[in-house]
Amino acid sequence: MNLFWLLRMKRWVQHPPSSKMLKLIAFVVIISLLLYGYERAFGWPDWLTVNPVRRGPLPTVRP
Helix, strand or coil: CCHHHHHHHHHHHHCCCCHHHHHHHHHHHHHHHHHHHHHHHHCCCHHHCCCCCCCCCCCCCCC
8 A cells, every 4th residue: 555545544534525425435336336246147248249340451551
């Protein structure tokens, strides 16, 4: 852990975030965990997978 994170933790202890901010952070963490769990249980949907596009070789520029 570097000095930046120690200073950030000190600031959070001295000036804790409001309850509204804590609820927002908890909401984001819960939604992220739900999405992660859904992906682990059912897999990544095929319609969200990007298919690579085959292209020919790059054209050479002749002077």
